[in-house]
Amino acid sequence: DERRAPLRTWANACGPIDRWQPVEVDEPRMAPVKMEPERKWVHNCPVILSSSHSGGDGCVEQTALLYPHGLQSLHSLQALVPSLLRLEVEKSLEALGLIWDRSYAWDVFLDIMRTQTRNMLPNADLPQHFTDATRAVLVNWLIQVHEMMHFQDETLYLAIHLLNCSLRHIKVTTANLQLLGMVCLFLAAKKEESLLPEVSGLCYLMDHTYTKHQLLRMERKVLCGLKFNLSYSPPLHFLVLLASVARCSAKAVWMARYLLELSLLEGQCLVFLPVQLAGAALCLSRQVLQEPQTPEGEAAWCLASSIHVGSETVVLRIMHILAKAAATAHAQETCATFIKFSSPETLHVSRHLGLKNISALLGVCP
């Protein structure tokens, strides 16, 4: 029973930037990739290894087992990882409700990996009068409005993405920046939400500084500037997907979501791909929380890491930006995200003590 669609390989499907990186066995982070637990996932029954093994020891033994076979086993491992990954990605997409049904899971994954590069911005340059600080104030306010309206998280990420793109395509005076921000949120809501606010309600939220007519004119301007292209794969989707494949704890996911939302406030983060931001947020979250490791957890993490999120340098750069943002978040005027993630529902992640000396953790001076 042959498939109609030509089988796309990992490498050519994701374009030059997202090319899957073969697992580098000599890299210490990759060491715990081992056969036994992986096979268990295939049978869909993650079992905890005999308790006598501590995480680290188990890894070393397993790695040692891999080496004597030399290149041959390396190849079979490389061949094995994509199919395992595929299975895990498909299961996760389905479990997370990110797809309509399982049959198209892998196609959808390849599609979102591919299309994210289309929406990438070439550089982080903002119009002259729009400084990083100005931008942060605006984004912070949008985060508050978004929360007040009980919108979905995707709507926020889309709104900020539209804002970033609009600033490049249309010219706005400083006086109209807030209007632009609101219009971007309005458009994002129209794309994602079932219940929509009325134009007059939005004008009210801006203290009637702008008329309805001005708002509609700005909407037209933004839509024309963006050529109606409002499609976007939010970094949040990559985050929950990576976290699910990596079997991260609820706390690790909330921490990563917090860090990811902080990235919205950082002008420097504009140039990174959604999957890179998500990967870095998750990485940093794990480092901050320092949760006890299990062999299964480590193997799952390695598998998730084989989703290519960019070069090590890029991920580290993002981690540094996020670490710095998290360390100072409580003291900033733009602290809507900090407050949002200090609630019990989000497990108080923004107040986690580990965030205070986060820079030391990464070996950076703030």
Place this chain on the structure above:
Amino acid sequence: GSSGSWWFHTLQVRRLRVQRGRRHSDPLGGTNSEDQRPSLQFGAAQSYLSLEKLGEGTYASVYKGISRINGQLVALKVIQIKTEEGVPFTAIREASLLKGLKHANIVLLHDIIHTRDSLTFVFEYVQTDLSQYMTQHPGGLHSQNVRIFMFQLLRGLCYIHSRRILHRDLKPQNLLISYLGELKLADFGLARSKSIPSQTFSSEVVTLWYRPPDVLLGSTEYSTALDMWGAGCIFIEMLQGWPAFPGVSDVFEQLQKIWTVLGVPSEDCWPGVSLLPNYKREWFHQSEPKQFRTVWKRLNQLPYKTEDLIQRMLKVVPTDRISAQDSLQHPYFSTLPLPVMHLRDTASIFKVPGVRLETEVRDIFNPQRKVRPSLLPNTKCW
């Protein structure tokens, strides 16, 4: 700091209204540069001439038009903008979805014209739609043409489904047919992409006749199976020349039509069905599933694999329904030349040698044409 946000206005922080820069004093020039454009440009209203009204869509009027730039015929979909909502969300979703879709079986969006109180989508002009085509050729279509149309419909669905988009409003009126026989999915006003888990849609999607039983029963757990049911209904309609489940007014009548053919689903075959909002206990003693060929007589004249594919598409339980991807592999399509299975996304099926429409046996525009009676489909059933 707060001194940097003088431009900022909220209810919480009431500030004096700030004098906004006037348009002409704006050093950045605003949109003034656009005024010097030459008159015939993409995106400009005067570049298109509206010829005649073609119909009313779900949220817009559609006109036939001609491009003054290149003389091409176009379809102009004109959407009114209201002051309380601005550009309708349906228009935003349709345009942003279509922008990302490039496929031979998806209608092509050429241009968008945005004026103060209306929005016009400029589509490629496609001569007719499946509804009109079936009106012109009553009594069921040529079986080979049905195959070609179904293949294209499923190819289009497979393409959008693998991009996590559901059409959600399949009906013959939304399937455009070119003079060559190319079929194109249109009207993505109700379509949407999956992004929000736990999102509940209004259940008011999909024209009643093509709506699957799960949605009729009030389930909001949509999946690609939603569109597959619609495709199955259209399959029957093309063969029979009559809708598969022409319900009359309400959801229950529509469900009754479906149960008459497929039987009432039980908890055994569909766990949880009796908990759906529109499920009725009194259905329990009703009809047994029937053989499709006894209900839709045209199937008697066709090879068994036709009925088999339809049966896989019209499953009561949504998770049992075949996917578009798998249905393209079904033996029903094995009589098409092999290269149709390996086409580029943007290549039409008619690029493959040997694929062409057959002349329909009945044509109300050419009633004199001599027709061999043996070719006529059985018409008693309707």
